[in-house]
Amino acid sequence: MRRNRIIFIILWICSLVGISFYGGTVSYGIFAALTLVPVISLIYIISVCFLFRIYQELDGARELTAGKAERFFFTLYNESPIVFSGIRVVFFSDLSGISGLDDCTEYELPPRSGVKKQTVLLCRYRGEYEVGVRQVVIQDFFRLFTFTYKNREPFKITVKPDIIHLTALDSAEMIMNAARESADNKREPDVFVREYDPGDDPRLINWKLSAVQNKLMVRELKGEEQQGIGIIMDSSRDGDEPLEYLPVENRILETVIGLTLFFNERNVPVTVFYTGKGTVTDTVGRNGFDGFYSRMCAFSFEKEKDPGVLFREIMERREIYSSGMVFMVVRKLDPRAAETVSGISSFGIPVMVYVVSEDDGGDTPSLRIPRADVKVIPPSGALVDVI
Amino acid sequence: MISGLLYDLVNVIPLCAVASLLVYGGMGRGFFHMESGTAALIPAIASAVICVFLGRAPMKYRAAALGVMAVAAAGAVPAMGREYLAEVLSENICVLWMMLLGVICYAAAKAAERFRPLKLVVALSALAVLIYMMVTGCHTSRLVLSAAVFYISLAMAEETEYRWKKEGKGGDVRYTVRLLPFLMLLPLFLLLFKAPEKPYSWQFVKDFLRGARIRYELLVQTLNENKSWDSEGTNMGFSEKGNLAGSLGNDPYEAVIITSDRAGDSRVYLSGKIFDSFDGRDWKKTDLSPMDYRAYDVLETAAAVMTADPGREDDYLKYETLHIEYSGIRTSRVFVPGHALYVAADPGVLSAGGDISFSGRGKPPYTVKYFRVNKSYEGFRRLCDKGSSINKDIFRVSKKLLWDKWVEKGNGDLLAPNPDEQTYEGYLDYLDRVREFYGQEMQVSERTQRLLDETTEGVTSDNEKLCMIERYLSQMKYSTAPGELPDHIRTPGDFLDYLLFESGEGYCVHYATAFVLMARSMGVPARYVQGYSTAADKKKTVIMSDCAHAWPEAHIEGVGWVAYEPTPGFKTETGWEVASETTGDKESEHEKKEGPIPEEDLPDEEEEAVLEDHAVKHRPVKIYVPVVLAAAFLLLFFTADLILRKIRYAHMDARGKVLESGRQTLKLLKKHGFSLEPGETLDELQKRAGGSVPEEMLTQIGIYETALYADHKMGEEDVNRMEDNNRELMKYVYRKKFSGSFKV
Structure with a gap:
């Protein structure tokens, strides 16, 4: 395109020179023709803008899960009798990605024809945002001018946070210690067995006993409830642009959901503390993960949800102190968070702080608090590798 | 297709x-x-x-x-x-x-x-x-x-x-x-698009650039108040310097606006600066006398007129007013026409060697009272030829008459100059100064002298000689780019020789200089004047910068300063008609008319009719025969083609007939928008066409497909079915086509 423009400008300047020295049909005619070319290109581009159609379609509902690829179709259609010389499609790429298609590909659309492409859409973060075709770049047939046409009907979808199955935690040692202490304190509940009812968690099946009894037997926890895990979730938002705050929020949610699922699968009750309409204490029991996950999908981070207020209220309510271990998932380890950690650990409760931040390596904050540890989780990358 | x-x-x-x-x-x-x-x-x-x-x-x-x-x-x-x-x-x-x-x-x-x-x-x-x-x-x-x-x-x-x-x-x-x-x-x-014949002048760009340049120069002049206007060099405009610049530029702008009470002369000369000394390359002004030259000049001319033709002064002189304002120039110079009696400017003007400039912080607009001279009047020419002598009495009487007749009655002007300031002794001093500064001795070469002698041969008066010189110079070549003066030109004589015998071309400054030098060599006091010259036949005239001009003025004893115009192409008669000069009726022009064509040259009507009739009768035969033959050939050709096809078809086996009929089916469908697309099978075409055409008329496509690809023996039944379906299809298609409801 640049070459064509250079040639055009040179010719136009030459035509200016021509009319300066020569009169008559040819000199003025060539000048008029060259001057008219941009006008014709403009008319052409405007025609294409009005006659051009984009159709987008997702295979399935408009609710996706972050990190999960979904089939995505888009069609460029030319309903007019004129040919579309060069159409280029640009996709949203900040928060989502289209694989298999290049933004640089240009398409020619003969009259009454279309191009249908199947590809894969991957949304990186949870939230509600636009995906698919962001804008269309139209070029004229002389490749002199382009016009960028914003997609007037963008494809808006809701993306749920990803459920990450953690198989182990790096803070297992701390957990084990917590469990040992609990055992010493004889706080482990009694375990009874009963016959298997359909719907029971297969993980509770006592296989040894079942083999003996010749029927499926499951454990039933009675007595004191096993001490749960507390998770404190920073609910604040930092930044105005989605690209600033979404990755961090997404990772916070993933971490909280992943931890909750991890313990829920091991029949450990989890109590999540976060700021909703006030400070919310969300206890996730044995079959309560799905409900919790739905609540997390609908959860919204806000600037007004000050973590300091959350920490203070948690400390005042004292429910946190019945936890066997506490996880704190925050975006930064400020003095208020450190004070909260100190307060909790002073009750002999181990605290693991996950700081979701881009800063890592040498900037890892340290806590000189007994039974407390801190780890930095970057917003991108596999959570499993970090936790 | x-x-x-x-x-x-x-x-x-x-x-x-x-x-x-x-x-x-x-x-x-x-x-x-x-x-x-x-x-x-x-x-x-x-x-x-x-x-x-x-x-x-x-x-x-x-x-x-x-x-x-x-x-x-x-x-x-x-x-x-x-x-x-x-x-x-x-x-x-x-x-x-x-x-x-x-x-x-x-x-x-x-x-x-x-x-x-x-x-x-x-x-x-x-x-x-x-x-x-x-x-x-x-x-x-x-x-x-x-x-x-x-x-x-x-x-x-x-x-x-x-x-x-x-x-x-x-x-x-x-x-x-x-x-x-x-x-x-x-x-x-x-x-x-109708294109102009001439190249584009880019006038709007030139106007814009000129406007910007003028604004800039005005700004410079405003910041340097004492600096006068000078646009010499390659520009076109008035200059206070007397050098003979090489070439003229071509970028005029609005300089001065003059307004007269009534439409004036065909050409007006506004004097800006008068020069007296020429060294061969440049003019200089050495005469800085504060004497009011212009008043004495007016008095001298008025006295000559009143003496030569008493009672008919109006035929020679008109007392008029000119209002002048500067548009695109900024200068302390006051531009005045010849025989200006006085200038009304605020706060006033000064005189120096005949030039007038603003005193103090005076600036335009200003008003000039002056006498317009009827130079085209034969009486004035005779006066110039004859010359005059003004004694003290004539001077006194003339002065009184001048004031009584014009100045007092003219416009009731309270600012008229004091007549007592002009005395006869002052006039004599004025004449001495004229001779001293403007009658400097001028040495010319022998060949220049020979030229002068030849040019002025047969005339005796100074004015007649000067007119001859003026005519001679005005027949030379006008050029705005005569080039710089060669270095060897060091004296006025060198300049004259160079212009007259080597270069032969120049513009106003060259010719005005040559005239002055030639006049002085004949003993006539002459001066070189720079200012503006323009046509001024309307009440309001805008003088452009390219109207800057140089001209000579010679002093005719007893008559005063008379302006001449030796620059080629610039001479115009200035003046007005006097009653005694009215000529008779102009001769009417005869119009040439073409007469009718001689009768003997006209063709004979009968003969013409015969020829035409003959041509008309034979034309159809010449044209129609080939046309008819061509039509007949076409008819035969396509008939033969049809017959041959039928014969060929009749000799085909069943499979061949099925294939031929199948091709006919495809042609019928193609004519009406159902072409076999690349990569499309016949079955797919049948389904596609089935949306518009009854399916029973398309079943032959299946037979055709079988004949093409399957090793199946075709029989008469297949052939008949193919032919029947094609016939039905053809009828259906044409019926739909003519009824206009066939959907493609």
């Missing part, structure tokens, strides 16, 4: 148009016997279009076309007669040439379609031809330009498409055809 046809036409026709019009233009009307190039265009394009259609037509139709032409040609020979045919052909050989040109253009266009670089070469050649015609000034019709531009734009669009890497490229033909609505805008506009 339509796309292909259109594509061929848009490639062939512009090329044909350009080529034929260029050939017509090159060979001339005489060769073509055609009044216009458009007529030459028609046979070329017609033959090219025929070639296009034949090129796209099936072989059968090409054969038919060639046969028709051959038969028509063969029939024309006996019908018209060899002699007549030869005569017609020789008279219209140009038509055949143009038709051949059309065929050549078709071949070239087809070759260019096939070989992309060739198309580029042709397009660039068309552009080169246009440029050549532009440079050489050949007249180019809008049709040629439009056609050439269209072809070039087509080639550019295709080249761009070829180099464009994108998905879905469908091939040049359809792509180009679909772009035609946009590409056609260019030639359509060019056909309607």
Whole structure:
């Protein structure tokens, strides 16, 4: 395109020179023709803008899960009798990605024809945002001018946070210690067995006993409830642009959901503390993960949800102190968070702080608090590798 | 197919148009016997279009076309007669040439379609031809330009498409055809666009730049109040310096605006600065006397007039007012016409060596009272030739009369100068100064002297001699770029010799200088004046900077300073008609009328009628015979074709007939919009067409498909079914077509 423009400008300047020295049909005619070319290109581009159609379609509902690829179709259609010389499609790429298609590909659309492409859409973060075709770049047939046409009907979808199955935690040692202490304190509940009812968690099946009894037997926890895990979730938002705050929020949610699922699968009750309409204490029991996950999908981070207020209220309510271990998932380890950690650990409760931040390596904050540890989780990358 | 046809036409026709019009233009009307190039265009394009259609037509139709032409040609020979045919052909050989040109253009266009670089070469050649015609000034019709531009734009669009890497490229033909609505805008506009004949003057750019330059120079003048205006050098404008600059610029701007109470002279001279000494290269002003030269000049002239022709002073002098304001200049100079009596400026003016300038912080606008001299009046010329002598009494009386007649009564002006300030002794001093500063001795070379003697031979008075010199110089060459003065010119005499015998050209400064020097060499006091000179026949006149001028003035004893105009092309008679000079009626012009054509030259009417009748009777025979033969050939050809096809069909085996019928089915469907698409099977076509055509009429497609691909023996039953269905299909299709409800 640049070459064509250079040639055009040179010719136009030459035509200016021509009319300066020569009169008559040819000199003025060539000048008029060259001057008219941009006008014709403009008319052409405007025609294409009005006659051009984009159709987008997702295979399935408009609710996706972050990190999960979904089939995505888009069609460029030319309903007019004129040919579309060069159409280029640009996709949203900040928060989502289209694989298999290049933004640089240009398409020619003969009259009454279309191009249908199947590809894969991957949304990186949870939230509600636009995906698919962001804008269309139209070029004229002389490749002199382009016009960028914003997609007037963008494809808006809701993306749920990803459920990450953690198989182990790096803070297992701390957990084990917590469990040992609990055992010493004889706080482990009694375990009874009963016959298997359909719907029971297969993980509770006592296989040894079942083999003996010749029927499926499951454990039933009675007595004191096993001490749960507390998770404190920073609910604040930092930044105005989605690209600033979404990755961090997404990772916070993933971490909280992943931890909750991890313990829920091991029949450990989890109590999540976060700021909703006030400070919310969300206890996730044995079959309560799905409900919790739905609540997390609908959860919204806000600037007004000050973590300091959350920490203070948690400390005042004292429910946190019945936890066997506490996880704190925050975006930064400020003095208020450190004070909260100190307060909790002073009750002999181990605290693991996950700081979701881009800063890592040498900037890892340290806590000189007994039974407390801190780890930095970057917003991108596999959570499993970090936790 | 339509796309292909259109594509061929848009490639062939512009090329044909350009080529034929260029050939017509090159060979001339005489060769073509055609009044216009458009007529030459028609046979070329017609033959090219025929070639296009034949090129796209099936072989059968090409054969038919060639046969028709051959038969028509063969029939024309006996019908018209060899002699007549030869005569017609020789008279219209140009038509055949143009038709051949059309065929050549078709071949070239087809070759260019096939070989992309060739198309580029042709397009660039068309552009080169246009440029050549532009440079050489050949007249180019809008049709040629439009056609050439269209072809070039087509080639550019295709080249761009070829180099464009994108998905879905469908091939040049359809792509180009679909772009035609946009590409056609260019030639359509060019056909309607009437181009000027002259190059563009970029006047708005020049005006803008000039305006900017003037604003800048005014700003500089404003910041340096004491600095006067000087636009010497390569500019065009008034200069306070007396050097003879090399060449003049050409960038005029508005300088001065003068307003008169009534329409004035055909030309007015506004004096800005008077010079007295010339060193061969530059004029200098050494006379700085504060004496009011202008008042004495007026008195001298008035006295001469009153003495020579008492009571008829109005025939010689008119007392008028001029209002002057400066527009694009800033100077302390006061520009005044000759014989200005006084200048009313606020706060006042000063006089120095005849020049007037603003005193203190005075600036325009200002008013000048002056005497306009009737220089074209014969009486004034006689006065100048004769000269005059003014004694004390004449001086006194004249002064009184001057004031009484004009100044007091003129406009009731309270600012009139005090007449007591001009005395006779002062007048004598004034004359001495005139002789001293403006009558400097002037040495000329021998050849200049010879020239002067030859030029002024036969006349005696100073004025007559000066008029001869003025006439001689005004016949030399005027040039705004005579070049710089050579270094060897060091004296006035050198300058004169250089101008008169070497250079021979110059502009006002050169000729004014030469006049002054020549006048002085004859003992006549003369001075070099710089100012403005312009036509001033309206009440309000805008004087442009390029009206800056230099002229000589000579002092005629007893008459005063008289301005002369030796610059070639600038001489105009200034003055007004006096009653005694009114001439008689002008002779009326005879009109030439063309008389009627002599009767004996008119053709005999009877004879004409006979000839015409004969021509009319024989024309149909000459034309209709070949036409009828051609029509007959066509009829026979297609009839024979039909018969042969039927015979061939009858001799086919069943499978052959099924295949032939199948092809007929596809042709019928194609005619009405259901073509077999690339990669489409017959079964898919049947399903697709089944949406519009009753299915029972399409069952033969299955049989056809079987015959094509399956090793199945066809029987008469299959043939009959094929034929029956085709008949039904044909009826259905044509019925729908004529009823207009066939949905494609």
